[in-house]
Amino acid sequence: MSKIDQRGRLEEEPFAYLLTKNGSILINYQGKQVVMLKGKDAEQLSAKLTAVKGDAKQLQILLAKATGNFKRGNEKNGKRNKN
Structure with a gap:
């Protein structure tokens, strides 16, 4: 089995992207913007x-790699979210 997505989280397709007029790429995770790429990084991606284009799994892997390791499980809750 491949080491990429062993838990099958990318099968739900949590990532989406938007190409803007100025060439930047906005990457969303579950409907929330997590990364904005500009310049050379945006061109490469x-x-x-x-x-x-046709492979949804590879698209999700590319978007996940572009976001980096943004979700580790130790994110702090907001001031109003004390749970």
């Missing part, structure tokens, strides 16, 4: 996204 855009080329990779067009290369895997």
Whole structure:
């Protein structure tokens, strides 16, 4: 089995992206924006996204890698969320 997505979390397709007019890419995770790429990073990712246009699994993997390790499980809750 591949080490990428062993728990099958990308099967739900939690990532989405939006290409803006100025060339930047906004990446959303479960409807919330988590990353905005500009310049050379956005150009490289855009080329990779067009290369895997029909493969949803590869698209999700690319978007997950582009966001980096943003979700570790130790995020702090807001001041109003004391749970």
